[in-house]
Amino acid sequence: MANNIEVKELLDAGVHFGHLTRRWDPNMAPYIYMERNGIHIINLYKTAAKIDEASEALKKIAASGRKILFVATKKQAKEIVAEKASKANQPYITERWPGGMLTNFVTIRKAVKKMASIDRMKKDGTFNTLSKKERLQVDRLRAKLEKNLGSISDMTRLPGALFVVDITREHIAVKEAQKLNIPIFAMVDTNSDPRQVQYVIPANDDASKSIDKVMTYVSDAVIEGLSERKASKEAPKKEAPKKEAKADAPAKVEATVEAPVTEAAKQEEE
Template identity: 45%
Template sequence: MEQQEQYKEVTIKTLLESGAHFGHQRHRWNPKMKRFIFEERNGIYIIDLSKTLQQIRNAIQVVMNTVSKRKSILFVGTKKQAKSLIRECATQCGEFYVCERWLGGTLTNLTTIRQSIKKLERIEKKIALNADDLTKKELSLLTKEQIKLDRNFSGIRSMRKPPGLLIVVDPSREHIAVAEAKKLGVPVMALVDTNCNPDPIDYIIACNDDALKSIKLILEALTHAILQRKQELKLTTAKEDLEEEDSSKEEQEGAK
């Protein structure tokens, strides 16, 4: 994803084009989502996109503020429609992600998770240094273990403390991740469909969380905001370093 070239601004029009307004069928709704519903059409709830747009604008400010505080962000989405986008967007903006399976304790028992990641690192090192000395069976077993561990932990390998924000696609599916975040006081932002309970979510984005285009549009907007703020911070830091260097030179010249 060439973020700067392909980034599509979120508007009512682009939300409509992505199908973000289509909720679930009437019999599958959660009444707590009523305030985000515009109308019912042919047995399907239609989400109020004017509210969604405002929620996205608010979400953009939240992610930018999180980056400004030098806190990390963890993207979570394991459903088929979301997993590749979760990995792609998080990687693009240099943040953490879980897109295969949420392992219980990923946040609340991070010490144990870190032990599994260290095991992965040991296996990788063993394969890299001793591949020629291993039997085919030994190498096969180690490789299988490596693939399994890498699939589960590749997106959080360098995460040594809980993130500053969780971004979730489908909080009903990722309810364990949401519960762990709430337990630790980590704020949760989520793409919430009409069948979800919005109560545990701090920053709600009411939308179709099943349509690939809808998920892509919103995640890319958040990714773009993260990258933008990181670039601004980088420029600010560079300017401060330059000013400090100039000040130091002036002091040295004055001392001569």
């Protein structure tokens, strides 16, 4: 994976641009290369190494079958994160973070089930028996639930990890994950405290190009992990028919042995 991460690509995407020097967090000092025109410049060699480290860990989590919840509610990250997470078949939150999403997961699951029950009502015809006003209320509730929780409808248990874009903005999500000891992966800019997360990716978390570039590496790693899991599941299925074929082999041998004997018997009869 490390060989695939080109520092030049990160540079072209503007991953190296940090915040104004007066807005920096001193704990980000190890990841800062220099200061230019009052802006901190991130060390992209460290960024590349951290992306590689995070990607390997995410690949293992995906291969184990656990979900990775992607969180990004800022305008420039919403669509990118939704697209990359969907491509990797992972849950994501791009609207407002629902308080207690992790710490009160049972209640969130109830809301998701409510969405499923409304869908069942529409299928079995119960929905049509409601009055016009009730149908309108149910439709509004369904739309609201879909907007906020539709992207996590397949997440039946707590995620194996959290991937966050901008930990300062998503501080509630970070705190909930910390409370439950869920590993946190994050794009961390120069104005944030990297000590809050286990896997830090020092990067510009404001520019859409930067977010897209890092998310591409991350989602590819998750997809790779899912492919490995699928391959390991299919391997035993492929071995089973081979064993059956071996069992059939003696029968074929017997058939070939019997053939000459019957030919010889025919000659004797003649």
